[in-house]
Amino acid sequence: FRFGPVSNSVWNLQAQSQTHVHSLKGLVVMFKLEKTEGALLGVVLALLTAGIFGPFVAQPGHLHGFVDQRSWWEIACAMDVLSNLPFALLGLMGLVCLFSHRRRIPLAQRGLVTLFFIGLAVTAVASSWYHSQADDAGLAIDRLGMVVAFAGLLGLAAADRISARAGVALGLAVLVLGPLSVAVWFASGNVLAWAALQFGGMALVLWLIVIYAVAKIFEQADEAVYALSSQLVAGHSIKHVVASFAALPVIAAILDLGKNRAESASPFQTGSANRAASRADRITTAKRSEA
Numbered sequence: 001f002r003f004g005p006v007s008n009s010v011w012n013l014q015a016q017s018q019t020h021v022h023s024l025k026g027l028v029v030m031f032k033l034e035k036t037e038g039a040l041l042g043v044v045l046a047l048l049t050a051g052i053f054g055p056f057v058a059q060p061g062h063l064h065g066f067v068d069q070r071s072w073w074e075i076a077c078a079m080d081v082l083s084n085l086p087f088a089l090l091g092l093m094g095l096v097c098l099f100s101h102r103r104r105i106p107l108a109q110r111g112l113v114t115l116f117f118i119g120l121a122v123t124a125v126a127s128s129w130y131h132s133q134a135d136d137a138g139l140a141i142d143r144l145g146m147v148v149a150f151a152g153l154l155g156l157a158a159a160d161r162i163s164a165r166a167g168v169a170l171g172l173a174v175l176v177l178g179p180l181s182v183a184v185w186f187a188s189g190n191v192l193a194w195a196a197l198q199f200g201g202m203a204l205v206l207w208l209i210v211i212y213a214v215a216k217i218f219e220q221a222d223e224a225v226y227a228l229s230s231q232l233v234a235g236h237s238i239k240h241v242v243a244s245f246a247a248l249p250v251i252a253a254i255l256d257l258g259k260n261r262a263e264s265a266s267p268f269q270t271g272s273a274n275r276a277a278s279r280a281d282r283i284t285t286a287k288r289s290e291a
Contacts, residue, residue, distance in 0.1 A: 034162070034163065036161075036162045036163075036166075037162055037163060037165075037166050040158060040162055040166055040170065043200070044170070044173060047196045047197070047200040048177070048196075050192070050196050050200075051181065051192055051193035051195075051196040051197070052193070054192045054196070055192070056190050056192070057190060057191050057192040057195060058189055058190070058191065059185070059189065059191045063139070064134040064135060064136075064139070066080055066131070066134065066222060066234065066236050067222050067223045067226045067234050067235075067236075068080060068222075068226055068231075068233070068234035068236070068237065075132070076132050076133065077131050077132060077134070079233060079234060079237040080131040080234070080236055080237050080240070081128045081131045081132055083236075083237040083238070083240040083241055084123070084124045084125075084127045084128045084131070084240050085124065086240065086241050086244035087120045087121070087123050087124035087127070087240070087243075087244045087247075088120070088121050088124035088125075090117075090120055090244050090247035090248070090251065091117045091118065091119075091120030091121035091123075091124065091247065092117075092121065093247075093251060094113070094116070094117035094120070094247055094250060094251050094254070095114070095117045095118070097251055097254040097255055098110070098113055098114060098117065098254055100254075101254050101255075105254070106164060108159055108164035108165070108167055108168050109156060109159050109160070109164065109167070111168070112152050112153075112155040112156040112159060112167055112168070112171050113152065113156060113250060113254070114152070115148065115151055115152030115155070115171060116149055116151075116152025116153045116156060116247075116250060117152070117247070117250075118148060118152070119145070119146070119147075119148030119149025119150070119151065119152050119153075120149050120244070120247055122145040122148050122149070123142075123145040123146055123148070123149050124145075125145065126141045126142045126144065126145030126146075127142050127145065127240065129141055129142070130142035136186065137186075140182055140185075140186045143178075143182045143185075143194065144178070144179060144182055146178075146198075147174065147175065147178030147179060147182070148175070150174050150178060150197070150198070150201055151171045151172075151174035151175045151178065152171060153246065153250070154170055154171065154174055154201045155167040155168060155170045155171025155172075155174070156171075156250070158170040158171075174197070174201065177197060178197055180193070181193035181194040181196070181197050182194060211242060211243065211245050211246050214242050215239045215240075215242040215243040216239070217235075218235040218236070218238040218239040218242060219235060219236055219239040220235070221235040222234050222235035222236045223235070225238060
């Protein structure tokens with residue numbers, strides 16, 4: 001008779017199955033969406049649905065018709081080109097500040113901030129390329145540069161207000177959906193998907209709405225500002241400078257780390273770190289109850 005070994009084998013199989021069940025339950029708890037994460041997912045899906053199934057929205061025909069056509073130092077449309085310099089300067093300044101305080105910022109937020117500042121530099125190059133010879137192909141390059149900055153900034157907002165994983169997921173989603181929306185517009189002329197990404201994403205960041213609204217006002221008043229300033233500067237050039245101010249709150253938050261080294265939490269940690277801690281507590285509690 002060999003009841004002993006058989007019984008031991010059955011016991012081992014039962015123990016292994018229970019271990020797998022506990023591991024699966026732990027994974028379910030870990031990947032369970034918080035209410036705020038679910039709400040963010042719902043907003044993203046709603047914007048995606050609107051971009052795909054919404055009505056055809058044509059791009060304004062006069063979009064490339066900027067009023068300031070002056071050339072300086074053989075640079076065509078010089079003011080609209082050179083006014084992109086603040087994007088590059090603030091992007092570089094942000095990367096320098098980030099490098100100085102990188103150990104004080106959590107990994108997910110650090111990556112998103114890096115993506116944002118690199119996106120500003122890319123935007124400076126892409127927008128300068130577009131304004132030197134404005135056409136649809138150049139505008140596609142301009143918008144692709146903006147996608148990088150959008151991904152970093154919107155992901156950072158979600159990481160700070162919701163959770164680190166929500167921020168990373170949103171940043172990756174923008175990096176994928178942004179170029180797709182540009183491709184759809186370039187191929188069909190339908191700008192709805194890009195508008196859903198651009199304006200829907202802005203709703204996540206209140207201060208960005210204000211900055212973006214002011215920038216849009218100057219963009220729409222391109223000719224009026226040019227006339228009022230006695231042809232000194234056009235509204236679109238001012239729009240570039242105003243839009244670059246979106247980097248200032250992020251840089252200020254990084255610089256604030258150097259002034260508060262004695263404090264245990266950074267401006268990027270307080271919300272997401274507490275939520276991560278509570279999620280870890282729930283996982284631990286679930287495992288203990290199962291044991």
